[in-house]
Amino acid sequence: MSQVACSQSGTETLSKAYTSFPKAIDPQCRNGKARIFDECGDQPTLFTTALARANSEGKVLLVEYGAEWCIWCHVFDAHINGGHGEFRYTYGMPQDPEVRHTQKMLEEESGVESVQAKTLRDFVAANFVVVRIDAQYAPNGKAVLTETGARKHYSGGLPFIFTVDGRAKFAANFNHDTAEKRRDTEVNWYRGYDRTDLLQQLTLMRDRAKAGTATGTGS
Incomplete structure (x- = not known):
């Protein structure tokens, strides 16, 4: 059983199986x-740097527009990095983003989760560069949505996950509704993703980005 700690204190370097931006967080x-x-x-500079890296490696840029308080942002991060079994998330609430819960x-x-997790992790590492765009405090996160053409596909929830083609134009977005796995009982609360659905959607999102045609949701 693997354990993924999704908001560890005392670390600024972001170690991932895949290439991601930002590469590090300024402790100041x-x-x-x-x-x-x-x-x-x-x-926008962060986005441009990540897109250049993706293009240089022949990969697709996967954009996650989200925030530190957003638990599903951390869930997505853990799953595409190969996490399974036991997870520990530190997150907040949109109405009070400064308060953290772990x-x-x-x-x-x-019995199949470890294999599925490795398959998903390896697929993401081989096909994507991931960039995380802050929606909460950064002054110009929404500019990335506007400049890519993704804003008209954005319904307002976080995370908003989408791909762009090599020219930075919106290609497809992720449909959370079909992939989410959740338990809402007080003693057995859980947030996760169906890895088969997640892999299928990411494959379509990659293909649509490489084709250079904007088609909306990945499912």
């Missing part, structure tokens, strides 16, 4: 609270 940014989003930097969650395993 908002007292070093953030772990996966750059809450102070210029978001919760351990156990996946109900059937």
Whole structure:
């Protein structure tokens, strides 16, 4: 059983199986609270740097527009990085994003999760560069949505995950409704993704980005 700690204290370097941006978080940014989003930097510059890396490696840029308080942002990060079994997430609430809660969650395993997790992790590493664009505190995160043409596909929830083609134009977005796995009982609370659905959607999102045609949702 693997354990994924999705918001570890005392670390600024972001170690991932895949290539991701930001590469590191400035510990001086908002007292070093953030772990996966750059809450102070210029978001269009971050996006442009990540796109250049994706193009140079022949990969597709996968954009995650989200925030540190967003639990599903951390869930997505853990799953595409190969996490399975036991997870620990630190997150907040949109109405009070500064307050943090940490919760351990156990996946109900059937015996195939470790294989599925590795397959998903390897697929993401081979096909994508991931960039996280901050929606909460960075001054110009929405500019990335506008400049890529993704804004008209954005319904307002976080995370909003989409791909762009090599010219930075919107290609397809992720449909959370079909992929989410959740338990809402107080003693067995869980948030996760169906890895088969997630892999299928990411494959379509990659293909549509490579084809250079904007088609909306990945499912």
